[in-house]
Amino acid sequence: MEYVLRKYQANSLRLTKLREALAGIFCQAEKPLTVPEILSELKKYTLEPNKTTVYREFEILLKNKILKEVYFNDDKKRYEIIHEHHHHLVCKKCAKVIKIDCDQSFELQVERQAKKSNFVLENSSMEFFGKCSKCN
């Protein structure tokens, strides 16, 4: 939470109610969130910002590398705070998310193959889908 607030300051982003609330939401969230999910979370903070504001805010947070986009196996954009290297196990039924850590040997393999084609890697999507223990 403070971590995010400091990042705002470091990037000379003004401290607004929306940004305070977003810092709280993203730090508590145990999974990446879609914009509609965030809009409804914000109601708990008695904030109902216009969706335009939220979309524009996320542009800013992405540009300042505070948030990153995460794509699961659907056509929804999700957002989470940038910190450690991890992937996700996503339950298709209840949307529960389990974070997983793996060694990076696979990524190294991909890098080697990319190099062969003179392809410059920038980012990746490595997510896994199925049913969690409860839903199965």
Add this chain to the structure above:
Amino acid sequence: MEYVLRKYQANSLRLTKLREALAGIFCQAEKPLTVPEILSELKKYTLEPNKTTVYREFEILLKNKILKEVYFNDDKKRYEIIHEHHHHLVCKKCAKVIKIDCDQSFELQVERQAKKSNFVLENSSMEFFGKCSKCN
């Protein structure tokens, strides 16, 4: 191409002009396609089906395991024919796609971790993004 036509038959799907054209398009395509891309491809076959028809067709082809959905790092659904196990290197600029093969040790690691949480894996998204040799 014939491969797809046989799959239609095997699943008692009627042979229509749309399905013939789709078989041709997907077999020639060297990358997964979005619905709008497919709609414009179909014009080359002098077919302009209603988008509803195409969306419904894809539901059927997914259910019959002829197509699968592929998600790159954006919010667009893409489709490709189901066959071999491979991943993609996607150029963010020109949308060029390079298929890559990797050993499956990473997937095995994930499976082990999933098992620990009693999570049943169904599918995954492992795609890589950057700039191809021309665009860089």
Add this chain to the structure above:
DNA sequence: TTATTGTACGCAACCAAGTTGCATTTGTCA
């Protein structure tokens, strides 16, 4: 404390992808 200024925000209108209900056409098989 107030004045200033650019950032942040709201609103309305819009766009594109995807969905739904219902009517019509067409492939297939008897």
Add this chain to the structure above:
DNA sequence: TGACAAATGCAACTTGGTTGCGTACAATAA
């Protein structure tokens, strides 16, 4: 060839996301 279910079209709608423009407000300096 006729009958019927599968396939298609159309119109209207929903949802996620965008654009232009005018207003509010957080931060800074006086």
